[in-house]
Amino acid sequence: MTSSDRVAVIGASMTQFGQREAWIQELLAEAGLDCLEDAGVDAGEVEHLYVSNMTSGEFEGMTGVMNALAHDIGALPAYTQRVDQTSSSGGAGIFAAWQSIASGASEMTLLVGGEKMTHTTTGESTDIIASITHPVEYKTGVTLPSFAGLTARHYLERFDAPRESLAKVASKNHKNGVDNPHAQFQKEVDEETILESPIIADPLRLYDFCPVTDGSAAMLFCPESVAKEYTDEYAIVSGVDGATDTHVVHEREDPTTMRGVVESGKGAYEMSGYGPDDIDVAELHDMFTILEFLQMEGLGFAEKGEAWELVEEGYTERDTGELPINTSGGLKSKGHPLGASGVAQGVEIYEQLVGEAGPRQVDADVGLCCNVGGFGNCVITTIMEAAR
Amino acid sequence: MTMEATRYADGTISYPGHPRSRAGAEPVGTIDLSEHTAEVVTWTTSTATPPGIREPNHLAIVEFDVSEDVDDGETSVRALVQLADGEAETGDEVEPVYTEELREPGAGIREPDSQDWDGYRFEPV
Numbered sequence: 001m002t003s004s005d006r007v008a009v010i011g012a013s014m015t016q017f018g019q020r021e022a023w024i025q026e027l028l029a030e031a032g033l034d035c036l037e038d039a040g041v042d043a044g045e046v047e048h049l050y051v052s053n054m055t056s057g058e059f060e061g062m063t064g065v066m067n068a069l070a071h072d073i074g075a076l077p078a079y080t081q082r083v084d085q086t087s088s089s090g091g092a093g094i095f096a097a098w099q100s101i102a103s104g105a106s107e108m109t110l111l112v113g114g115e116k117m118t119h120t121t122t123g124e125s126t127d128i129i130a131s132i133t134h135p136v137e138y139k140t141g142v143t144l145p146s147f148a149g150l151t152a153r154h155y156l157e158r159f160d161a162p163r164e165s166l167a168k169v170a171s172k173n174h175k176n177g178v179d180n181p182h183a184q185f186q187k188e189v190d191e192e193t194i195l196e197s198p199i200i201a202d203p204l205r206l207y208d209f210c211p212v213t214d215g216s217a218a219m220l221f222c223p224e225s226v227a228k229e230y231t232d233e234y235a236i237v238s239g240v241d242g243a244t245d246t247h248v249v250h251e252r253e254d255p256t257t258m259r260g261v262v263e264s265g266k267g268a269y270e271m272s273g274y275g276p277d278d279i280d281v282a283e284l285h286d287m288f289t290i291l292e293f294l295q296m297e298g299l300g301f302a303e304k305g306e307a308w309e310l311v312e313e314g315y316t317e318r319d320t321g322e323l324p325i326n327t328s329g330g331l332k333s334k335g336h337p338l339g340a341s342g343v344a345q346g347v348e349i350y351e352q353l354v355g356e357a358g359p360r361q362v363d364a365d366v367g368l369c370c371n372v373g374g375f376g377n378c379v380i381t382t383i384m385e386a387a388r
Numbered sequence: 389m390t391m392e393a394t395r396y397a398d399g400t401i402s403y404p405g406h407p408r409s410r411a412g413a414e415p416v417g418t419i420d421l422s423e424h425t426a427e428v429v430t431w432t433t434s435t436a437t438p439p440g441i442r443e444p445n446h447l448a449i450v451e452f453d454v455s456e457d458v459d460d461g462e463t464s465v466r467a468l469v470q471l472a473d474g475e476a477e478t479g480d481e482v483e484p485v486y487t488e489e490l491r492e493p494g495a496g497i498r499e500p501d502s503q504d505w506d507g508y509r510f511e512p513v
Contacts, residue, residue: 058497122436123436123437123438123439124438124439126436126438127438127439127496127497128497130438131496131497131498134404135404135498135502135503135504136403136404136467136468136507137468138491138496138498138503139490139491139503139504139505139507140445140447140468140469140470140490140491140507141434141437141438141440141441141442141445141447141470141490141491142434142447142468143434143436143437143438145434145436146432146434146445146447149432149433149434149447150430150431150432150447150448150449150468151430153430153431153432153478154429154430154449157430157478198435199433199435200434200435200436201432201433201434201435201436202432202433202434202435203432204432246410248402248404248468249468250449250466250467250468251402251403251410251466255429255430255449
């Protein structure tokens with residue numbers, strides 16, 4: 001890594017998301033090997049290997065997944081580390097991979113994120129995820145979907161936003177997911193169906209939530225000077241930052257502001273030299289539809305309380321909007337295998353920037369992804385640009 | 389049983405208490421919220437509840453006015469609570485009623501001995 005080098009992404013992959021027979025070890029190996037093949041890099045060249053994973057121990061009773069992956073793909077004796085930052089483990093993995101290259105500690109870093117979840121019941125999986133909560137929260141039985149219901153009601157009442165605006169987020173992202181062959185759901189869902197689906201956490205209904213998912217995704221990082229030895233088609237990590245909000249969600253001053261989104265966004269914008277108006281495409285963490293509004297506002301794409309209006313106006317539509325959001329289908333349609341989700345966001349932005357997004361392709365030179373852990377507890381924002 | 393909020397040297401208040409405030413100030417006292425009523429800020433009814441929790445589960449973020457307990461600094465504090473039923477609306481005044489078990493210990497992933505499980509459900513005043 002020279003002083004003028006930038007951190008490049010030269011390969012990316014994701015497995016089929018959904019209900020998979022494979023367990024975590026196989027899922028990680030599948031994405032990792034596909035990524036190395038995509039980049040034309042031999043596993044023996046990998047110096048650092050990061051695995052983004054939240055709960056392989058809790059879900060499957062398997063720990064040490066980074067060691068297993070290094071052995072399985074032939075990347076020994078690379079330095080390995082598992083990155084857990086709850087649902088933002090993937091974004092945290094991007095930050096860790098960027099650090100490993102930017103610091104000069106590694107010249108080839110593979111990041112693989114994955115999770116195996118669908119063998120558990122919905123109650124079990126929501127309880128495992130809700131185990132991030134403080135004891136006074138946990139004993140109330142609050143779940144992440146419940147936090148979303150509480151926040152959505154507050155947002156709709158405070159900003160006089162129509163319930164239908166949340167349904168538009170879900171229908172848009174399902175529509176985008178139709179063109180993503182790796183998405184868990186590749187079907188459109190109309191607003192009427194969304195608004196009549198069963199209530200999960202009033203006022204939010206079934207289609208306001210992402211599914212439980214198995215899957216894995218991977219990205220390969222190196223200095224730009226090394227990238228040029230392999231390809232002319234690569235992306236640059238222009239800015240990346242992370243931030244943390246209160247552990248106890250109700251202690252936040254404004255329930256509709258995720259400080260981690262705001263602060264990580266500021267850091268990523270500052271590092272990259274770009275601002276909200278420069279972003280051509282974005283992947284936001286739509287684990288719940290309301291989160292797309294909160295991130296649009298926290299990242300400066302919309303004024304406070306006005307994101308719903310932009311969504312209603314079609315501003316975020318893939319083919320006709322000024323700022324396409326969640327061209328991949330988002331977590332909503334693509335699925336949310338916890339540790340993989342932030343990496344999969346990066347995969348989509350990479351593919352958009354190097355022109356490999358197929359029918360989802362938009363005209364983009366600069367892209368952003370925002371990966372949210374917990375209910376905004378930890379957030380990573382990453383900005384990438386096409387190599388010039 | 390009490391429901392103790394913590395006051396800090398920088399004038400902030402939190403429920404639950406922490407070893408330091410959000411800005412790093414030391415605790416200087418407590419306020420028992422179980423002696424106060426509160427206003428519903430927002431609420432939800434969850435129909436997909438985790439193990440050991442009633443279904444449906446009525447939850448709210450409520451705000452306590454504690455201005456009579458402090459001389460300066462913050463005068464209100466919020467808490468996430470269970471509601472007794474689904475009757476409360478945003479802006480309603482609610483009061484705490486002690487409940488021996490908000491959630492069945494050991495039914496979920498959390499180690500039963502790692503925390504307490506009793507607390508307060510809130511009813512309309």
